[in-house]
Structure formats: C-alpha cells, structure tokens
Amino acid sequence: MSGYIQEDLSPEELAHRARLASSIAGSVRDLIDATVRTEVDEADIDEARRLIEAATAILRKDQLPGPFGIRFNTDGTKRSWGNAVLGRRNPIAPPVVLHHEPDVSWTEVELGAAYEGPAGLVHGGVLALILDQLLGSTAEYQQVPGMTGTLTVRYRKATPLGRIRGEARVDRVDGVKTFVTGTISVDGKVTAEAEGIFILPKWARGDKSDVLRRSVGEG
C-alpha cells in the first residue's frame, strides 16, 4: 500500500521538523479563525489577500508531489502530519492531541468558530470526525488496529463550541474486527456517544500488521 514511508531521521532533525510543522500550521489555523470572524472593510480584505497569496507562493516553492502520507520513524513512532484530525502540519486539524492510558484514550481540545454547525454549537460532522480518529487510534494503541468499517454516533445533547473532552475504550475484539466505544463530554456531561467497528483490511493481515502494530504513537 503506497503512502506508508519509512524515513530515517535523527531525533534532532525530527524535533526540528516538528517545530516547523507546528508553527506554520498554528499560524494558518489562527488565520482561519481570523477569516471566519473578521469584520474589516474591503481595503483590508484586499491587502490581507495579497499577503496570503504571497505566503502561499513561498510555500509552493517546494512541495510534496501529493499528500504527506504516514511516515515511520526509526524509533518505531510514526508521523501522520497531514491527518485531518491529528495532523501537526494540517491547519484544518483542530489539532487533536491524544493521550493513551492502559484502559482509556482521551483528548481535550478547544473548538473555535471554524468548527461551528448550529449557532454557537459544534458541527455534528466535526464531532464524528474527532470520534472516528479517537476510537480508531484507541484500537491502534491497543494493537488491534483497523480501518473504520462502521461508525455510529448518537448526539444526546448540543455541544457548545469551546473545550470538549473525548474518551474511548476498546470494548471487544472479534477476529479482525475491533469494537470501540467513546464519548464526547463538556463540563463532565456526555453530549455524544459513539461505537466504531475497526477492521484490519485484507491487505494488512499477516506480516504487515505486525509492522503496523509495532508502530504506534505519533512522533
């Protein structure tokens, strides 16, 4: 399967690239929030556009031919820096930082104006996006990874924009299928519940899944 790349970078080089990735993505994320909320006049919009287009031209000077892919590091960690939820380099990603404990994986993330659905509330698709990754990464961390086969979300209460907490646990494993449950909560109250069935695809069964199972955690 293409897009999975082994890269041998020194820890110093990796740390350096991580800093660069986070800094540019953070600036663009701030730009997205500023764009959603700006009230400036046309002259300021024109000036801002000129500067943004100049910045884009600088970044376009040297580009990957396609998406970032998933890169495996020598220490066994991997980088999914283009990932839509976790991607360190991806300003569309909230970004979600996952914490894995023996029985539970969790995240706390601040969702601002760019993630709005109903007025003042988090878009349901954004919650599903976060739950998909959280539940999928939980399965991966427990060494029973898979692609999302089915994700079911029950929205119990509206989720206001701001700080949310996600939690997930592996419920059971049945052959190549891992069943994971999770919640989104705000101020200790559950606003959404999910169940995901993660399936190890045929192409990743056997020896390849051993490689994958050893490569957990984001570098």
Ligand SMILES: CCCCC/C=C\C/C=C\C/C=C\C/C=C\CCCC(=O)SCCNC(=O)CCNC(=O)[C@H](O)C(C)(C)COP(=O)(O)OP(=O)(O)OC[C@H]1O[C@@H](n2cnc3c(N)ncnc32)[C@H](O)[C@@H]1OP(=O)(O)O
């Ligand atoms: C270097 C190696 C790398 C290997 C990587 C491999 C896997 C891990 C991938 C990622 C893990 C990492 C992190 C996870 C974190 C992220 C979460 C987000 C992940 C995504 O964003 S991912 C994108 C959205 N996702 C898709 O793009 C899936 C498209 N789809 C397919 O790729 C296939 O459709 C697949 C694989 C789902 C199944 O295909 P298949 O041919 O392998 O399965 P097969 O027929 O063998 O069925 C086996 C058993 O699963 C049952 N079954 C089949 N399909 C089901 C379904 N949909 N729901 C419930 N159960 C289902 C059968 O009924 C049978 O059950 P039973 O054994 O009981 O009969």
